[in-house]
Amino acid sequence: MDNQSSGALTLKEILLGITDSLNEAQHKLRNMEPYDEYGRPNTMYQIPYLDFNLQVTSEFESTPQETSTTAVSSPVNDDALPSKSAVYYKPKMMFRPIKPQQKTSQTSSEVVSTISGRFVATMPNEGVPQILLRCNYQEPVLQNNIYSVPIEVVMENAAGEKLSGMRVEFNFNEDKTTLVNDTALITTPSFDAQEVLTNGLGIATNTITIDPTDYNSGKVLFFDINAGTIFKKISISKL
Template sequence: MSSVNNALTLKQILLGISDSLNEAQNHLRNVKPYDEFGRPNTLYTLPYLDFNLQVEAEFEKETSTETQQSDALSPVSYPYESYPKKGYARAIAFKPVVNTTTDTKETNKVTSTISGRFVAVVPNEGLPQLIINAIPKKTGTHVYTINVEVINAAGEQISDALVEFNYNKQKTDLLNSNATLNHTTSFLNASEIRTDVNGKAAVQVKVDAVDFANGHILILEVNVGNVITKISIQK
């Protein structure tokens, strides 16, 4: 068994465990807080899950050896008439050397034990969830200013947060499946900027003139870490 197959198999096992763990946690999370009589139900959560896996890897090595054998005990006699050199009543001719190939296979097995733990992690490191408000505003010919405000679920403004802007070509193609686009939409000043003390930032984007004139939908993404919001620009 090759190392690639081992890695894929182990990956499938770990992903299967994590998927089952997520399904179990979602089921526990969806339990009603009260029963039909108004009494509070006991709610559970899965803080962690320990696991032990026994993995057996098998390695095979094939070798091929070639030997030469001469069968001297099996002479072949020719009559006088058929022997190529005349003058001999009978002659003895021996069989030629025979090449023999022998294949051997060596198998080794290695058994390993893999231990680990799946740990539940609070989203956003326990802090209130981030919220990105992004509004495009036309400020010139084929130029839009994207005004962004970053706050959290508690309403606090997040300063010095790194905001990234990207033009999503793949999503744009999906929304305009029957059209051929130029995809020259680009950001003028910067595609990354940090929010000010009020949690705000702004960048300018120049949309493709032909794509915009043809009424195509252009998709932009704004993200802070793993929090993403999408906006669309259309004529």
């Protein structure tokens, strides 16, 4: 790649660069002091959207690249045929700011174009109240040589409204459990159900089954509970 195209970027890199700068600016605005040194309210700023208009040169290049040398042998004489190497052209699309043209030995076709768009700020969770998970579990109960742990998950939003008919998933975090205890469990814990729907009160109940040897040895067991992208982590161990 010559000096002219050394500053070229992909469209992904351009857009990610804009978003990083936008996030940094919004972070600084959000962290401004609400009051000045005299106790007067400061003007607070937010960025609802950002329009951008970039004039760039789009270039489709085919840069020759040579593969490793492959020798072709003959059954009669190994030196009868010379070694051969394959040359192929790898195309790619790059963008760079417009600047004076320079000569290049590469085959390329360039188009001057304008990239326009808008980044729009959106509220978390699409503006609806944030969803919360509250998990409660009871002390393990030994029954039939197995420990049972009743667990209750309450699903509600930040406004205090209970969410019914929502799917709650229960999973055992084997990797974290093994890492913390430096050893794997004898028996993997299980659930009465892997997925449970919340009832009219926004409650989903389940039961975790734990091997008594693992529990009595003082190991810490980690579990992940989630409703979509909302996660809650709990740990169970013998005190």
